[in-house]
Amino acid sequence: xxxxxxxxxxxxxxxxxxxxxxxxxxxxxxxxxxxxxxxxxxxxxxxxxxxxxxxxxxxxxxxxxxxxxxxxxxxxxxxxxxxxxxxxxxxxxxxxxxxxxxxxxxxxxxxxxx
Amino acid sequence: xxxxxxxxxxxxxxxxxxxxxxxxxxxxxxxxxxxxxxxxxxxxxxxxxxxxxxxxxxxxxxxxxxxxxxxxxxxxxxxxxxxxxxxxxxxxxxxxxxxxxxxxxxxxxxxxxx
Numbered sequence: 499x500x501x502x503x504x505x506x507x508x509x510x511x512x513x514x515x516x517x518x519x520x521x522x523x524x525x526x527x528x529x530x531x532x533x534x535x536x537x538x539x540x541x542x543x544x545x546x547x548x549x550x551x552x553x554x555x556x557x558x559x560x561x562x563x564x565x566x567x568x569x570x571x572x573x574x575x576x577x578x579x580x581x582x583x584x585x586x587x588x589x590x591x592x593x594x595x596x597x598x599x600x601x602x603x604x605x606x607x608x609x610x611x612x
Numbered sequence: 613x614x615x616x617x618x619x620x621x622x623x624x625x626x627x628x629x630x631x632x633x634x635x636x637x638x639x640x641x642x643x644x645x646x647x648x649x650x651x652x653x654x655x656x657x658x659x660x661x662x663x664x665x666x667x668x669x670x671x672x673x674x675x676x677x678x679x680x681x682x683x684x685x686x687x688x689x690x691x692x693x694x695x696x697x698x699x700x701x702x703x704x705x706x707x708x709x710x711x712x713x714x715x716x717x718x719x720x721x722x723x724x725x726x
Contacts, residue, residue, distance in 0.1 A: 602655040
């Protein structure tokens with residue numbers, strides 16, 4: 499059974515710092531991994547989608563890497579800003595089964611202090 | 613283009629009552645998913661529609677939950693009768709395909725059963 503773990507559960511950093519959020523998963527048989535952002539009381543915003551054949555994806559100050567064989571992904575945020583404060587979630591889509599549903603971690607709550 | 617839309621954004625009902633949540637997916641997306649996040653837990657899959665057919669309903673907690681997608685457009689999730697443990701945030705997502713495609717989420721419906 500696939501399990502997704504995110505470390506740390508919470509992180510507080512000063513503005514301008516570069517930071518890394520970690521995600522690990524137990525079953526490497528995945529189609530892809532998706533990083534989301536959730537602001538308080540809001541929905542999930544998709545940040546980056548990495549297919550199983552890819553090693554990394556970049557969007558602006560965000561860079562996500564994927565090491566499928568070791569079951570790990572990282573989300574790197576460069577030059578953090580107070581507006582980056584949110585909960586960051588990673589989710590994997592398994593091979594097999596209905597190939598539809600995502601399995602989520604509990605998330606990392608990020609606070610960037612001005 | 614409109615994103616995934618959910619109604620209502622919040623609902624407070626008494627134990628034993630009935631509540632119906634609605635989701636309008638992105639136009640043209642055949643795949644529609646329901647997820648739920650209860651307090652302190654990760655977001656968990658409930659079910660997956662492909663057009664009007666239920667592809668996977670393995671995550672539905674019990675028979676008090678009924679999901680429909682008549683005509684393959686919008687979907688409803690009815691909880692009848694509601695119990696205290698049904699409280700949480702219910703998310704809807706849609707995608708064009710399964711497997712490698714990206715999922716887009718709505719803002720969620722926060723359900724509180726008192």
